[in-house]
Amino acid sequence: KMYKELGIDLSTSSINRWMHDTIERLYPLYFCQMQKIMESSVLHIDETTIPINDKPGKTRKGYIWSVVDGSRNNHGLFFYYRGGSRSQKIVDLLLHGYKGAVLTDDCKSYYQLEYFPHVTHLACWAHVRRKFYEIKDNFKEECAYILRLIGALYLVEEGLKAREASVDEVLAERKSRSVPLLAELHTYLLTKQKHCTPKSGLGAA
Structure with missing residues (x-):
């Protein structure tokens, strides 16, 4: 539609073909980025919803995964998509042979990481904190105490980051x-x- 407004008549098939060809040419770069990040000693992994339009006139909810280099090397991140799945199979594919620490939320797909021999499974404190923050009105005394302790942990990390502390x-x-x-x-x-x-x-919680 945007091209038509500019007086350029292009078919959908042509645009799709160009996009496909561009992706094919960029894939080696994506693969190198993926390899580099998977060499990291610490990974942050999360999955988020995306609309998938694989049937005419209808969309469904799917998932895309982000894998971030959590080490000091900070090589960035890559996204991983496989049919919109959020299953344990994706975790198997992503982390097959990986050695290091993996930080995740509480999604059940990650529970199996406890049995990966060379993986240390870390919980995300932001997600832990959110659980107690959401119920603080019903459990005021307990949540105030818990959130204070979590906040103190955050202060330690903020201080270390601010002064660029060594390992x-x-x-x-x-x-x-x-x-x-x-x-x-x-x-x-x-x-x-x-x-x-x-x-x-x-x-x-």
């Missing part, structure tokens, strides 16, 4: 400041777990 400095400060906070949070959660059901708001 050794990061490790030392996390041991001295973050580990005690995590231990306190863990103890508190275990105590509260005894007094709530798994399906309650607090128990689910």
Whole structure:
């Protein structure tokens, strides 16, 4: 439609063919980027919804995956799409043979990472925090305490980032400041777990 407004008459098939040819030529660059990121010692992986129009006049909800270099090398990211799937098979394909740490949300597709021999599965604190933030009106005292501890963890990381701390400095400060906070949070959660059901708001969080 935009081309027609400019007085240029192009068929949809021609535009589709050009796009396909362009993608084919860019694929080697994409593959190199993908390889480089998969060499990282830390990956951040997330999946998000996209509309898929693979049937005339109808769209369906699908998923596209983003894989980010979470190390200090910061080689960027790549997107991965396979039929719009969000299944465990995608995790298998992406991380087959990978060795390192993988940070994800709580999507069930990632649960299998606990059984990958060379992968350390990390939880995303932003997603953890959100769980408690969403129920804070119903569990004010508990959530205030939990969110305060998570906030303290964030402050440690912000300070390290602000002064561009070295790897050794990061490790030392996390041991001295973050580990005690995590231990306190863990103890508190275990105590509260005894007094709530798994399906309650607090128990689910």
